[in-house]
Amino acid sequence: MVQRSSSQLSEQIIQDSFHSYLKSSLAQAKVEKLIDVELLASAEGDLMITGPALCLYFAALRSTTNPPSVPLPRQAKSSTPLELSYENCPPAFISFLRVWANTVPSIQALSPEHQHDLARVICGLQALHREASPTVSGIAADLRAVAIEISQRRSFQDRYAGDLQAALDAGNPTGSLSPKKASFVPPPVYDPSPTPSPPPGRTSFDGKRPVPPVPDALIPGRIQTPAPQAPGMQMSTSHRSTLSTSSISSTASNPSILTQESPAIEFIRETLYASIADALERQPSLRLLLKRDPPRAYYASVAFAVLDIAENSITPDGSVMGVLGKPLTLAECPRELHPFMMELASIGRTAKEMDDEDTETAIKLAERGKDIPPTRLERVKIILEEGIGHASGLKDASEGRRSVEGRAVAFANRVNGLSLGMTRLPAFRERQNDVFAVLAGIGS
Known part of the structure; x- marks a missing residue:
């Protein structure tokens, strides 16, 4: 059973969980040909926005509560599963959670075909079904807006290159690393290191x-x-x-x-x-x-x-x-x-x-x-x-x-x-x- 703790979770737990999901989201996008290997390695274009937005999209598909909450990865095999909710969200992330939660019902109400279109639009690709385009575009805009704010956080930037490299390495034979190296630099x-005391x-x-x-x-x-x-x-x-x-x-x-x-x-x-x-x-x-x-x-x-x-x-x-x-x-x-x-x-x-x-x-x-x-x-x-x-x-x-x-x-x-x-x-x-x-x- 998933626990919805009322005690506030630490920012570190949220950051660790997000980057864990980001790695798997980027790897899945690579498998589905939504993002190619060259783009992952170069970190060019707006990948720094696309990656977190995909992570939010997949989190919305996993959410099973009302109001929506995010199931978090287990911190250890013996630990109790946790969900990020309004009750335990750190103040620094409450605005992100609020906007994301507003998109969850709309995302889950989409047909599987239109959900795939949403993933494509998030990645800068054209939707395959024109009739859902306005709704899909609006949801994608909100997810990308939250992703932009996440990408501006220093704690995210410092770990982003590792996320890209993990996605590049995913799917390779056991123990084999990708020949491509993520080139992102914060x-x-x-x-910076302290220097002599300023005036x-x-x-x-x-x-x-x-x-x-x-x-x-x-x-x-x-x-x-x-x-x-x-x-x-x-x-x-x-x-x-x-x-x-x-x-x-x-x-x-x-x-x-x-x-x-x-x-x-x-x-x-x-x-x-x-x-x-x-x-x-x-x-x-x-x-x-x-x-x-x-x-x-x-x-x-x-x-x-x-x-x-x-x-x-x-x-x-x-x-x-x-x-x-x-x-x-x-x-x-x-x-x-x-x-x-x-x-x-x-x-x-x-x-x-x-x-x-x-x-x-x-x-x-x-x-x-x-x-x-x-x-x-x-x-x-x-x-x-x-x-x-x-x-x-x-x-x-x-x-x-x-x-x-x-x-x-x-x-x-x-x-x-x-x-x-x-x-x-x-x-x-x-x-x-x-x-x-x-x-x-x-x-x-």
Whole structure:
């Protein structure tokens, strides 16, 4: 008999259980040809989202209780089986459990064929049965949104390479290891080795390591003089003209000074990181998040930077107006960056369409004297900052303000997915330490 303990389980038990299931979920997806071996080894694309989302999907199929709970692997052969429920869930995971539990009845109500379609959609494949597509897409969006938040946790990142390797090794002859090796590397650590004591009030995420002085361009109220804007472009603030070359770069041990001849990847990278300053100035809540949850604040800031560039810096021909006022064209980018550039432009177009539709809806509601609900882009921004489990998002869902397809959630997933993918590129990773240090200084 499975025990539903009312005493709170430790975070370690939940983490161990999740990674145990993640290994088996990835291995099963490999067997079913939903994920190929090359993708598992490279950890490219959005596999860091797909893997946890598949784990949540398989957990939903296993759930047998009402309200839904997660049967956990036995900690030892003689131990009593446990289930993760609202009664024993650690506070850090309660929002994940709540959103997941809301999807369980819908997942279990699907026919086996449509459940398989859901697994395909989670893995970025087309559904085979068009009639179930809207419902399946909405469920997949919610699962992937929870997976994004899980993937942003350091405890997950530190163990993810081992999960991928276990999936690669699964199914091989006894004792035989896969010739493929998982290449995933976590982002900069938040708890580096202690160094000499920092000056008072200037510490990093772990409270030990000194950080460089915070550049003026990253401090709200100390904005540098804007550079001339290109005709027809609306840059939200002036940071992009100066931040990359004089601010974040000044914190690096080997400063990167941009010129008009610098490689396109460097302009894309610096444009993205420069836009982080815009997000921090416009949203004081992000600066508060830096103190409460630095890793999450970093990912949220990058996601807001991606959305800002997509909305305000894409030219009609699909180029990006970057730092130093230089337009970045698709032709100038290395071939491996083309998908990122095209998705950035597509996100910009979708944001414009959503804004136009919401404006039209607001006008119609106002004409009938009805209250105007938050726009989808406003809800997207709540999800980017607070996560899918935030109370506002759940309230919108319960009041029927989310479409069946979960467009706001799906769009937030696209923004988060692109930002995670871009920051994992080598050219971005080599500068992440600098950006982490600057953000830590702001949050201290």
